[in-house]
Amino acid sequence: MRNTIMLFLLLLIFGCNSAPKKLPVIKNDTSVKQKVKQAESANQVLRNTSDSKVFNQCDPNCVWHYYHPFPDSTYVIAIQNCGEEYIEKEKNTRVYFGIDRGLTDKIIWTQNLYIHPNGGGTLKHEDFDGDGVEDLLIFKETGARGSNEYHYLYLIDQQKKQVTKVQGFDDVVNPSYDQKHQVILSYGFAGKNYFSVYKISNHKVFQVGESFEDDFEGDEDILDQKILKILKEEKIK
Incomplete structure (x- = not known):
């Protein structure tokens, strides 16, 4: 029995050497499409995940990125980016939030997302709810020939150790x-x-007032006045 356990541990260590990394920005050095094509040519099959072990598994068909949102590094956000045929139509990315226990994992939640294959696979960290804690933005896609960017937003609650997706934010x-x-x-x-x-509000994003044209070349004083006017009108309603 002891020899069997030792053999399993050795296979786990040498067969899947992919420790999580804390990276503020992740560069897409290898395209997902290329990885999927290589996997298909080798007749490889996407490894199924389960509640027993998800993080740091050997997965030749997908690219994994890891982010630790809390000082307690056992908590992890894992982003599994695969070809569309391996997850769901038009949803080629799966996001996990859970606890890495070494040989076993506890999955708190998982969500399927769509990320454009040529999007660069970047993560950004910025406070979007004013609590002084950096939240997580996951790149979705671009528009207007790359000038317009869209992201998914996940709010990080350090005290409650919660990670919550903001509904509708990917349209902003x-x-x-x-x-x-x-x-x-x-x-x-x-x-x-x-x-x-x-x-x-309540983990949903909503627009305040009407959009207004930038006919003032981004002058900060004019922008400030326009924002104040919108907020004032919103209070009156």
Whole structure:
């Protein structure tokens, strides 16, 4: 029995040497499509995951990225990016949040997402709810020939050790957080460029007021006045 356990541990160590890394920005050095094509040519099959072990498994058909949202590094967000045929149509990425226990894992939740194959596979870290804690943005896709970017937003709650996806955030173009007014500011490039103001409530994003054209060349004083006007009108309602 002891020899069997030792043999299993050796196979696990040498067969899957892919320890998680804390990377603020992840570069897509190998395209997902190329990996999938190589896997298909070798007649490889996507390894099934289960609640017993998901993180750091040997998976030749997918690219895995790992992020530790809390000081307790046993908590992990794992992003599994595969070809569409391996997960669901138009959802080629699976996001896991759980606890890495070494030989076993505890999966708290898992979600399927769509990420454009040529998107670069980047993660960004920025506070989007004003609590002083960096939240996680997962790149989704671009529009307007690359000028408009869209991301999924996951709020990080350090005290409760929770990670929560913000519904509808992936429709907000080029988002940034305005600390002064505690709102999310969106800037869309089109025939005419527009600003939009958003807020988050109950883990959902909603627009405040109407979008307005950037006919003032991004002058910060004018932008500040327009945001204040929208917030004032919203309070009156």
